Amino acid sequence: MSTLLRKVWGSVSNRICSASNPPFQTSPSSPSSIAATSSDSSSLGALFDSIPLDILLQILRLVGPNDTIKLSCVSRAWRLIVSDNRLWIYFLQNYQRHGDPWDSVFFAELNLRAGYPLQPFPSHSGELSFMRIFGQRAQVPGSVIIDGGSGYCKFGWSKYACPSGRSATFLEFGNIETPMYSRLRHFFATIYSRMQVRPTTQPIVLSIPLCHYDDTDSAKASRRQLKDAIRTVLFDMNVPAVCAVSQATLALFAARRTSGIVVNIGFQVTSVVPILNGKVMHKVGVEVIGLGALKLTGYLRELLQQNNINFESLYTVRTLKENLCYVAADYKTEPSKDTRASLEVPAVGWFTLSKERFQTGEILFQPRIAGVRAMGLHQAVALCMDHCHDAELTGDDAWFKTIVLSGGTGCLPGLAERLEKELYDILSPSLANGIKVIPPPHGADTAWFGAKFISNLSTFPGSWCITKKQFKRKSKANIMW
DSSP, X not given: OHHHHHHHHHHHHHHSTTOOOOTTOOOTTOHHHHHHHOSOTTOOOTTTTTSOHHHHHHHXXXXXXXXXXGGGGTOHHHHHHHTOHHHHHHHHHHSOTTOOOHHHHHHHHHHTTTOSSOOSSOOOGGGOOHHHHHHHHHHOOOOEEEEOOSSEEEEEETTXXXXXXXXXXXXXXXXXXXXXXXXXXXXXXXXXXHHTOOGGGSOEEEEEOSOOOSOSHHHHHHHHHHHHHHHHXXXXXXXXEEEEEEHHHHHHHHTTOSSEEEEEEOSSOEEEEEEETTEEOTTTOOEEESOOHHHHHHHHXXXXXXXXXXXXXXXXXXXXXXXXXOOOSSTTTGGGSOOOEEEEEXXXXXXXXXXXXXXXXXXXXXGGGGTOOSOOHXXXXXXXXXXXXXXXXXXXXXXXXXEEEESGGGGSTTHHHHHHHHHHHHSOHHHHTTOEEEOOTTGGGHHHHHHHHHHTOTTOSGGGOXXXXXXXXXXXXXXXX
């Protein structure tokens, strides 16, 4: 094998010296460059013509992407082999610096590369050149990703495998969902400082919090005011380009979907958001339940206080909730089971929970047991699905049959299965058929990873971003939403 590879590179070094294009910038359809680099474009050379294609591809896998691309300058025959999609799919799976899984790369390049608004009918994989995609992704500039919300904020570099930092938004910055310039500026300046990054050096991709849900003129104006305030602050900080996408849409992208219903269990409220081709369908209706992660944490504290267990900090209760609580498949029969489990909270001590483990998550389906006058999660999702069906936005109902959970509380074990079960019980058979509930694909960081998909696209920033010049011109074609 080593002898064969040496002969490959002997051939390359003798025939490539006249090539001037740098790696990943060659044009696969340039006859003149092919002719210039080879007098016999139909041959691989006497040594290689008899080698089966699969073996040649295996050799090129060992050579690696940077050196493989040089072979495209040898002859037309080598160029055809080097551009084989199977080879570059392998390189995308194994040589990407930021480690995006192949299925995520494939979804993003197939559905998102054309930019926003999304195309109703995405590209077919056969139309894509993965050699070109690999080269473009390698040259995409990194970007700052900030997933902010009323409860917690996640931030990091798009080339990292996961967020590099987190902060408790509500404690440090107050309500960042209100368009107050000074508060927003303090928020973004603090995040940039913690990342040790200058705002002027790279684009930013950020999530827009879920708020002002209605389709009324007032709600539209409020959403526009918040987005304009965010962009004004960032452009005043000389950020070169801004990509702002709905938090629910990003969560849907992270699940490798462009249409569906996102159930975001936020810090204070839970929202049920219908999305079609990446766009929030405010006209269909966003359902909102007046309880979120904070209420579940508070309810668990109440249950434990009934057993004379008191806490100085909600952080301890939240830790117990995240590590011990779950959603019962059948709430009525769960008390007959032995559900005791223990956890040691560092610097605090050991705690043992029993029925509190499943009682906490049950308030999502029965809010009244926690004193909340609201419909259950399954009822809100069913109502949203009814509205989607009645709206007749597409030829069939398949687009809203996928339900994606988002938010840290959405990670509670058993929640996805219980929601799916409840929906099958209360919906008509025709509407319930084909429903699939997906847990948060990346846990509490799901929206951040959706932004990462966009940031690492081969065509980024493209039409995903808006520049300061475009913002000043109010170029509606480039402003999302």
